[in-house]
Amino acid sequence: MLPTDANNQTFSRRDEKIAPGKLAAAQYVIAAILLVLFAGLWRLQILGADNYRLLAEANRVRKVPILAPRGRLFDREGRLLVDNYSSVTCFLLREQMRDADLPLIAEGLHLPMDQLQYILRHYQYAPKYQPIPLKQDITPDEQAFISAHFNELPELETLEEQRRLYPRDGFAAHLIGYVGEISENDLKNPKYDFYEPGDVVGKFGVEEAYDAILRGTDGSRDVIVNSHGREIGKLGEELAVPGKDLKLTIDLDLQMVAEKVMEGKNGGLVAMDPHTGEILAMVSRPTFDPNQFAVRLSRSYWNGIVTDTNHPLMNKAIQAQLAPGSTFKVIMTLAGLQENAAQDLRVVCNGGATFYGHFFGCDRHHGSVDIRNALPYSCDTYYYTLANKLGIDTIAKYGHEVGIGQKTGVDLPGEASGIMPSPEWKLKAQRDKWYAGETISVGIGQGATQASPIQLARALSGIASGGVFIRPHSVMADQIDPQMQQALEETYPGTGKKRIEISTENWETITDAMANVTQSSIGTAAEAHLEGIDFAGKTGTADVISGRKKGTADKATLPNAWFVGMTPRRNPDIVVAVLWEHGYWGNNSAKLAAQVVNAFVEKQRKKAGNLRLVQAALPQPPNQDSGAKDDKSAQPSASAKPVAPADKDAARPASQPVALKPKEQKPAA
Known part of the structure; x- marks a missing residue:
C-alpha cells in the first residue's frame, strides 16, 4: 500500500530522490566556479602583485612637473632685453574632478563658464592623469580662493613657474617674437612631435627660431598624496635644466633710435x-605687445590686432x-x-x-x-x-x-x-x-x-x-x-x-x-x-x-x-x-x-675716443736707448706691443671713408 499525506494523497518514493545525473552536473558547475575564483585570486595575488603594487603606488605618489626657466635674451653688449618672472598657474586634476564643482571653480577663478567648458573640451583626449592648465598668472585673491577651498575642491592644484617678461610698448617685438601655449594645429606639425598640449613654445621671431635652445628641459618632483589627492610628503626630485641664454646681434642704443624714428609711422x-x-636694429610698425601673449591671450586683444588693416603682426x-x-x-x-x-x-x-x-x-x-x-x-x-x-x-x-x-x-x-x-x-x-x-x-x-x-x-x-x-x-x-x-x-x-x-x-x-x-x-x-x-x-x-x-x-x-x-x-x-x-x-x-x-x-667715435683716453692713461714703456726708466717723454720701443682696440669698429670710425684702391685691383670685401 502506497504512503499517504495528511490529506490522504498518495505519492511515489522516486520523488524523494535527485537524479544522479543532475547531482553530478551541479557538482561540476560548483567546482568550475570555485576553479575560476581560485584562478582569479591567483592572478590578483600572485601573478599581478607587482603590477597592482605599482598602481597602488601611483595612487599614493604623484609626479609634479618642474618647468624649466626659458633662456634670457641680451643685446650684443650684454644688456638684458627679455627676462622671466615668477608666476602661479592653476591646474585641474581630472581624476578628482566633480561636475558639480565647475560653477564654483569658474566663479573663484573669474573664468566665464563657457571658457572653462572650452578648456575641458580642448583636453578631452589627453590622458586622464595629465593636469589641465586652467588659468595662468593667477592673482593673489585667486590663490587665496584655492587655499580657502582646500578640502572642498581637491581637483584644484597650483604650480609656480617662470613666465616671459618682454620690453614695454612692443620694443623690438617683431625681432624678439613671443611665446604662447602650443595650439592644436601646431601639434599636427611634425616639428612639434615631442610637445604635449599645454606646452609653451616660441611663436614668432627669435623665440620661435631658437625655441629648441631657449626652452630648456623640464624636471619633476615625486610627492606623496592622500586619498583626497593632497600632497602630504616628498619622495624625490629631478631638477629642471634652464634654457640657454642668447646674445642677440642688435645694439640696444641703435634699436632705441630706430624705434623712435619709426614711431607713429607704418x-x-x-x-x-x-x-x-x-642685424643691428629691426623695427616694424605698427607693433604689438608680446606680454599679452605670455599668458592666456584675451579674445578681445587678439581680435583687435588680427582685424587691424595695418597688420601689426607682420x-x-x-x-x-x-x-x-x-x-x-x-x-x-x-x-x-x-x-x-x-x-x-x-x-x-x-x-x-x-x-x-x-x-x-x-x-x-x-x-x-x-x-x-x-x-x-x-x-x-x-x-x-x-x-x-x-x-x-x-x-x-x-x-x-x-x-x-x-x-x-x-x-x-x-x-x-x-x-x-x-x-x-x-x-x-x-x-x-x-x-x-x-x-x-x-x-x-x-x-x-x-x-x-x-x-x-x-x-x-x-x-x-x-x-x-x-x-x-x-x-x-x-x-x-x-x-x-x-x-x-x-x-x-x-x-x-x-x-x-x-x-x-x-x-x-x-x-x-x-x-x-x-x-x-x-x-x-x-x-x-x-x-x-x-x-x-x-x-x-x-x-x-x-x-x-x-x-x-x-x-x-x-x-x-x-x-x-x-x-x-x-x-x-x-x-x-x-x-x-x-x-x-x-x-x-x-x-x-x-x-x-x-x-x-x-x-x-665715442668708443674710439674712449680707447684713445685709455691708451694715453696707460704707463709708457721706458726708452731702452737712454736707459732713463722714469723719463715720461721717452717713446716706446719698436718691440713694445700697442694696446689692441676693443673691436674692429673702434679701430676706425665709421665715418672715415676707405682709401680708394688702384683701379687694377679688385675691391676688398
Whole structure:
C-alpha cells in the first residue's frame, strides 16, 4: 500500500530522490566556479602583485612637473632685453574632478563658464592623469580662493613657474617674437612631435627660431598624496635644466633710435653690418605687445590686432613685399656698367620719353643725364632708356644675382621672397607672355617688381662691398654650435653668402653716385646730408596706384617712401633700409635713416675716443736707448706691443671713408 499525506494523497518514493545525473552536473558547475575564483585570486595575488603594487603606488605618489626657466635674451653688449618672472598657474586634476564643482571653480577663478567648458573640451583626449592648465598668472585673491577651498575642491592644484617678461610698448617685438601655449594645429606639425598640449613654445621671431635652445628641459618632483589627492610628503626630485641664454646681434642704443624714428609711422626699418650680416636694429610698425601673449591671450586683444588693416603682426622689415621704386636703380646701374651698356649712354630728359607707343613720365626735366648723375637725379627717363637697352633677361639676371626675388635666409620665420619679374616668372605666375613695354617699368623698380627692406639692405650693401653678400642673422655667431647653424640654414634657406665679380671702376662709379645722392645739391636726399660723415644711399618713391595725383589728400594713394643708406660709401660698416608706407617722397625716409646712421657713427667715435683716453692713461714703456726708466717723454720701443682696440669698429670710425684702391685691383670685401 502506497504512503499517504495528511490529506490522504498518495505519492511515489522516486520523488524523494535527485537524479544522479543532475547531482553530478551541479557538482561540476560548483567546482568550475570555485576553479575560476581560485584562478582569479591567483592572478590578483600572485601573478599581478607587482603590477597592482605599482598602481597602488601611483595612487599614493604623484609626479609634479618642474618647468624649466626659458633662456634670457641680451643685446650684443650684454644688456638684458627679455627676462622671466615668477608666476602661479592653476591646474585641474581630472581624476578628482566633480561636475558639480565647475560653477564654483569658474566663479573663484573669474573664468566665464563657457571658457572653462572650452578648456575641458580642448583636453578631452589627453590622458586622464595629465593636469589641465586652467588659468595662468593667477592673482593673489585667486590663490587665496584655492587655499580657502582646500578640502572642498581637491581637483584644484597650483604650480609656480617662470613666465616671459618682454620690453614695454612692443620694443623690438617683431625681432624678439613671443611665446604662447602650443595650439592644436601646431601639434599636427611634425616639428612639434615631442610637445604635449599645454606646452609653451616660441611663436614668432627669435623665440620661435631658437625655441629648441631657449626652452630648456623640464624636471619633476615625486610627492606623496592622500586619498583626497593632497600632497602630504616628498619622495624625490629631478631638477629642471634652464634654457640657454642668447646674445642677440642688435645694439640696444641703435634699436632705441630706430624705434623712435619709426614711431607713429607704418612700415619697417632694418640696420645691418654688411661685414658680418649682424642685424643691428629691426623695427616694424605698427607693433604689438608680446606680454599679452605670455599668458592666456584675451579674445578681445587678439581680435583687435588680427582685424587691424595695418597688420601689426607682420614683420614688415622681412615680410613686406612692395615695389622698391628708385632704390632698384642701383641694381640697374650695376647691370648697365657690367654689361658695358651705360658707360657712354647719355639721355636728354624732357620730363619723360615714349616707348612702344606709350609715354613714360619723369618727375622733372633733368636735361642732359649720364651714368654719373643719373642716380643723384634719380632720372626715370635715363633708366627707362637703359632698361630698354638691356632687356628684361639681363635685368632679371642681375636682380637675381643680388638677391631680389629670393629670401636672404635670415634666421627669422616668415621671410618673404619678393618678386624679380621675368618672362619665365610671368608665364608661370600669370600664364601670359612678357610684353616689351613692361620692361620699361621694371627699370625704375615698378611694375611687378617687389622687395622687402632686408632684401634691399643686403643687395645694395653687397654692391657697395664690392660684390660680397652676407646672410643676415639676429643671434651672435658664437652663441650656437655648427650643427645648430646648419639646421637653421636648412630651416630658413636663402641666398646665403656669395660673391659676384664687380670691376673696381664700376664699383667706384656706383658708390660715388650713391654718395652724391646725399652729399650733392642735385641729390634726391640732399636734406638728409650728415656733416662729416661719408653717408651714401638711394631714395625710392614707389607708386601704390597707377596715375596718382600729387598733393592728393587721400593718404592711401600716396607713394611708399624708400631709402637704403650706408656709411662709408665703400665697404660700409652699416646699412639702413627704411620703408615708410605712404610716406610720399623717398627723401622722407632718408631723413629717418640718417638719424640711425648718425647715432651709429657717434657711438663708434665715442668708443674710439674712449680707447684713445685709455691708451694715453696707460704707463709708457721706458726708452731702452737712454736707459732713463722714469723719463715720461721717452717713446716706446719698436718691440713694445700697442694696446689692441676693443673691436674692429673702434679701430676706425665709421665715418672715415676707405682709401680708394688702384683701379687694377679688385675691391676688398
